Amino acid sequence: MNLRCAFCQTPFSIGRNEKLAALQHMYAENLTHYDAHCPRCRRATPVLRQKMEMTLPNWREALNELEAEIAAHPQQAAALSSAESAPAAQTESPPEQVLAKPRSRGATKPKPDSKPQVGRPNPASRAELGRKPPAKNTPAASKGKKKRK
Numbered sequence: 001m002n003l004r005c006a007f008c009q010t011p012f013s014i015g016r017n018e019k020l021a022a023l024q025h026m027y028a029e030n031l032t033h034y035d036a037h038c039p040r041c042r043r044a045t046p047v048l049r050q051k052m053e054m055t056l057p058n059w060r061e062a063l064n065e066l067e068a069e070i071a072a073h074p075q076q077a078a079a080l081s082s083a084e085s086a087p088a089a090q091t092e093s094p095p096e097q098v099l100a101k102p103r104s105r106g107a108t109k110p111k112p113d114s115k116p117q118v119g120r121p122n123p124a125s126r127a128e129l130g131r132k133p134p135a136k137n138t139p140a141a142s143k144g145k146k147k148r149k
Contacts (some may be wrong), residue, residue, distance in 0.1 A: 001055045005038035006045045012038060014047075016056070020066060023052055023059045 001014045014022070014036055022034040026049050034052060035044035056062065 001047075001052070003036055003045060003047065005041060005043065007043045008038060008041040010038055010040040012036075012040075016062075017066070019052060019056050020059060020063050022047075023049075023056065024063060026052070 001019060002011060003014065004011050022036075025031070026034055031049065033046040033048050036047050037044055053059065
């Protein structure tokens with residue numbers, strides 16, 4: 001099922017197994033929509049239950065077939081579930097914020113202090129000093145007299 005994120009307009013798709021799991025979850029919880037999470041911005045885009053059922057009309061039979069296949073071949077199911085569990089885990093849990101790492105110029109070691117600073121107080125940080133004072137409001141160089149109308 002092809003979708004487009006309602007927030008960042010990124011197109012993404014939902015696979016057959018995810019649709020089956022979503023329909024099963026909606027049926028168990030008696031929900032009217034499924035929250036499909038965008039792979040780019042991680043925000044939830046609601047997908048109506050009727051739309052999901054239209055794309056997979058015999059979903060109960062397909063779910064029974066999938067369960068029978070998993071029971072018949074447990075080794076293949078374990079490989080499939082481990083490959084699909086990473087994206088499925090992201091859709092079920094709320095997204096975590098990842099902080100960006102500062103870029104380094106190279107793989108150099110930090111320089112050791114050449115002289116220990118004894119007796120010198122540490123300079124105050126910006127947070128302790130407060131805000132930076134506003135810049136002086138200096139007029140721009142004029143190119144001549146202004147004409148009045």
